[in-house]
Structures are given as structure tokens and as C-alpha cells.
Amino acid sequence: MKLALPQHKEPRDAKDRRSKNVVVCYPLDTLPDTNLAAAVARRTEAGLLESVVVPPRAAVCVDVKAGHFVRILSIEGPQVGDLNIWNTHNIEERFYSGKTRALHGTHVSTGDSLWSNFPYMRPLANITCDTLDWYGFDEDGGSVHDVIGTRCDPYTQRLLSDEEYHNCCHSNLTRALADHFSLNLDEAEMHVHDVMNVFMLTGFTKETHQYFMKASPVRPGDFIELEAQTDITIGLSACPGGDCGDKHSSDAADCFPLQIDTYAPKNLDGFIASGPSLYNRSHGR
């Protein structure tokens, strides 16, 4: 956070230094086309494969094959989900929230890709439908589905409150990943990463630019849907914060289950699975 009272005087040319043009770091016009219309057409023909319920304050992992769709659905009440994504065949490759944010902005929606870490850096999934796209940004600068938060975790909880709480999203995802891939908790924990905060309403305060949350506008029936761009495993935690309108990292909030539905398209016409980055990795040597 910046000091309320800076310790150093503004230079004489401060106004000039502040008046430079804003330049978008990563213009998107040269990104590969996600071909959303074709994906939506494949989705229209797709049939339900599997339906899994994520209990409150717990997480579940589900495999999604390349070209299949996965819908994350609000079912019983307003509830936020913390989403991790791995390459099913190599969990070292995982969702990279920072690069996704740098490319697509603080909050994602239909048409955006969810990218993986270096050296792979490819779309793990593309967002094909988001029933909360109407929300846009509110007057506080808040929106849904952020890639700016991390995940609620027992370490920060311990740091800030001296309490031990074991059902933070970080721990829920650790247990779910360990169970899914038969890893021990220590191994699994190292693969849990910064999340996409599904349905969560967040932003930065105008004055101090601190990360804030507000009660999620999600209601039962709302969903966000992804098309897997390679074989992925998703981990979804039903956050102990519930709608994250008040507290998280405790059992205080009303908490509801989430549902994960996977769909297989009738055919994969026009679908091209994503490949890892073509960078040669010589790093100049």
C-alpha cells in the first residue's frame, strides 16, 4: 500500500511524468482465435457425461477430456468456488492466473482462455458461457470470476488470526488432489496454485487499491462453462466463505454445494487441441 503521507516531495515535473499515455501491455489482436461460435455449436450437440456435487467446505477433482465441456453450476444457494486446473498427464502444468490476468484482465468471461504456466503456456480451457456476464463492473469496480485473488489458505489465516482452520480452499484442494492422483498431502500441496475465483465478486478499493470482496450475485441455476483445450483435471473447492459477503476461512458463513457437469460433444469437428508454446527455450544461449 502507498503511504498516506509520502516521505518524498514530488519532483517539479511530476505532472508531466504522470500524464503519459496508458498502453495495454498485451493487445489481444494476435492471440489465436478461440473460435467461440464453433465451440458453442459443438456444445449444443453435446450430451451429459457425469454430474458431481462438491460438498460445502470441500473440494472435488474431475477429469475433462480435450474437446469436452465442463459446467460449474450454482445449485442450492449463492456460493463461490475456487478453481484449479492441471494437465491430467503432467500436473506440473497448471493454470497460471497471473498470465491469464495480464492477457484478459482482472475478471474473465466468455471468450477468454485460461492459460497454463511456463514453459507450456497454452490454453487449458476456453470459457464458452457465463450466465453472470450481465454483471459487468459495478460502481465499486467489482466484478465476478476474478484471477486476482489467490485462494483462502491456512497460512494467511494463522498469520492474521493465530487460528488453525483446515477447510480453506487451499487445504480442500490439497486433499482433493491427493485423493485423485494418490499422492500424499505434502506432494499434492505443492501442485495447488492460485485460482480462478468462480462466481466471486471482487475488486480493488478505490482509495487504497486493496483487494475486496462483496456478496456474490450468483444464484442457483447460474453457471460458467469451459471447453477443455487439452486433457485437464479440474479441482473445485466450495469456499468456506459461502457467497464471500462477509467472512471466509471459518465455519461462520452459510455455505452451499456446487455442481460440476461434464459434457461430451457428438463430434469434435473443427476442434484443435492446444499444444505447448513453440518458444525454443534456448533463452539466448
Ligand SMILES: [Zn+2]
Ligand atoms: Zn476459499
